[in-house]
Amino acid sequence: DAKTTQPPSMDCAEGRAANLPCNHSTISGNEYVYWYRQIHSQGPQYIIHGLKNNETNEMASLIITEDRKSSTLILPHATLRDTAVYYCIVRVIDDKIIFGKGTRLHILP
Amino acid sequence: NAGVMQNPRHLVRRRGQEARLRCSPMKGHSHVYWYRQLPEEGLKFMVYLQKENIIDESGMPKERFSAEFPKEGPSILRIQQVVRGDSAAYFCASSPRREGYTFGSGTRLTVV
Numbered sequence: 001d002a003k004t005t006q007p008p009s010m011d012c013a014e015g016r017a018a019n020l021p022c023n024h025s026t027i028s029g030n031e032y033v034y035w036y037r038q039i040h041s042q043g044p045q046y047i048i049h050g051l052k053n054n055e056t057n058e059m060a061s062l063i064i065t066e067d068r069k070s071s072t073l074i075l076p077h078a079t080l081r082d083t084a085v086y087y088c089i090v091r092v093i094d095d096k097i098i099f100g101k102g103t104r105l106h107i108l109p
Numbered sequence: 110n111a112g113v114m115q116n117p118r119h120l121v122r123r124r125g126q127e128a129r130l131r132c133s134p135m136k137g138h139s140h141v142y143w144y145r146q147l148p149e150e151g152l153k154f155m156v157y158l159q160k161e162n163i164i165d166e167s168g169m170p171k172e173r174f175s176a177e178f179p180k181e182g183p184s185i186l187r188i189q190q191v192v193r194g195d196s197a198a199y200f201c202a203s204s205p206r207r208e209g210y211t212f213g214s215g216t217r218l219t220v221v
Contacts, residue, residue: 043200043212096165099152
């Protein structure tokens, strides 16, 4: 079973920042937080991951709370191409990824 | 550096036939994972392999399904005697030790 809780769907206006929350209150000390997304019918795409520090790459930023029980994925300037299902996952390095139901993000023109 | 290659992209089989799905991981990746996605459902883990070894097959159906990742060549997911309920998208992913998975584009299996 997935160890994370995400809202089933969210809307965001094009050009605005999309903030996707994730709760992982039972995360263990050696588990990382990963984010993936799946654009309709395509293979899932890796976005970002982190352990306890905030992370940023060319796609997104990941903000992890100090107690590590929740995190937020930030897409700074959402475009229509960011419409997808976003999955928040916790896992130990080298372990399999278990996908939950994710958040269906709709970018509104 | 080519990504994870899956073939065929689309596969049609009649009930009772065998389906073979191939996955070539990224260069240097020795971990391969297979997932299944039924229509309008989420991604379900099937099996995790390293070269010549099955590490975790807890998501594999007990009958008709098998997977291998030989020393040379691609990983193969084999479904014997396919039934209509096997119709799905099958995704393969590969990873090195400390980074996220890279997924292929999937094989869409249709059983008629």
